[in-house]
Amino acid sequence: MPIPFVKEFDPNYGQAVILAPNIRRLTAPNPSPFTFKGTNSFLIGTDTLALIDPGPNDKNHLQTLLKHIDSHPLSHIFVTHCHLDHCGLAKKIAQHTGAKIVAVGRYRHANNEAFSNQIILESGSQIDFKPDIDLKDGQTIEGDGWAITSVTTPGHMASHTAFALANSGILFTGDHVMAWSTTVIAPPEGSMRDYMHSLDKLLKRHDKVYLPGHGGAVYKPHHFVRALKTHRKIRECAIFNRLAKGDCDIKTIVQTLYRDTDPKLHKAAALSVFAHLEDLVARNLVKTKGAPSLYGHYSIS
Template sequence: MKNGEIQEEGVRVLRVESPPSAYMDHVQVILVGEGPFALVDAGYAERGGFVAGWAAERTRGGLEALLLTHHHPDHFGGAEALAAATGAACRAHPREIALMGERAPSLDIDALGDGDIFRAGGIELEAVLTPGHSPGHLAFWWRERGVLFGGDIVLMETSTWVGPPLGSLSAYLDSLERVRDLAPRVIYPGHGPPVVDPAGRVEALLTHRARREAQVLEALGEGLDTPEGMAGRIYRGMKEETIRIGATMIAGHLEKLIEEGRARREGECYFLTGPSGAK
């Protein structure tokens, strides 16, 4: 995938380098349409000027909307610079707008609900509520073309971060099922290459989460009672930062087990509620 070049008719993906402190080394913004245009996500605030210049050069005043998948700074941070430079209207799910307002209280953001249609020129993009990674995460479905602009719901090279307090593994698994039901031809994600076999990738992600849950249940059964302790075992030999982030994802698995009545929490510790946490 060549950076910034047309991937297919009406789709241009720009890979934007992350600031040095970020965990992932890049994020992607996606220009959709042939004019007028929509831009999916905005990148980091530190790269907002660069993305705004790139988008303005290619749309020449024809950028109608900035469609924001969710409030995380790698996807939303550059929205103020982009809106100021291009005049594009920002749109997001109401759950995310409230969170975005904490970072950018002066930015006007219009609400997009599940099933709402954004139209620009000859394109129609349907907002698809896909929570889990964040409470109001949206993917954008170009039904006519079988293209899903997926944000962070399905990534090709890694699994999506899901953890408390704003992430929900139960919701995320439901969102994966919803993506599978859409049966997209291709997914353009917020990080990494296009997902050209969406059904296969979704199945792999569901299998991965089930395997991780089994590891968490095994760890609980053997007396490990904190996410950090479990992460040290499950991610043994990996980088310290990976283990730290892994612990927050294990916390997401533990919260799911609590929702299902298979585990309980006492202070900072977790315990099984029955033999092996059986359903």
């Protein structure tokens, strides 16, 4: 089942795209191989507003957000996860508006094992991120004409959460599910096992549309999520087969499995393979000496 990616997307930098009477999308001008055309911020409401993912610490995006918030009160800033391309402006927007920052916990690793060899991706993380309101799974924040409920979706990051807008059928999925690409799972912040469980969690829901943190909407959520699961299972089998043929390290596996992929994305690919191997080791299907490592040697158990 191929993933039905949608690559067409107009970011309309500096403008607010009206998606519904109470939802506006504003895309930050931070395009890259990892952020697509930029990070999507969403203004919710018509009177007192909420903001989902303020985006990167970018002067132009800050001015765009403040322009469209205008004289409306902003009560809450919801953050899907604390990668800097999503939360970088949270404190500045809070200082300008008095809004409370809302998220599911502080920055943390998915795995408590020591990882000495971690590749840091372009967006980075705000290690000292601390929300004013620490949400639990299923907790709802009510505002003026809107209610937003947390749906924890660890995988891309341990503290990643999606947000459901009441009575709309819309789920804001951050980087967990995106129409333009699969997400990066990068240990120790991310976990393949958590990611797969979070996909299963979404399949139990009845959302009609996903609005991701990058790119356009996902209009057939269950079909798309099932395709993502199939893709990861196929990749897992491919990695296992490379081990069976004698490949024993991540670099060699990446050179084979991602030979047609832009070399700029090979670091992310290495982390994805690492995430799969970490999961396979936890399931006793693959073995390595000590804790799984980016530069470790692996073999079939």
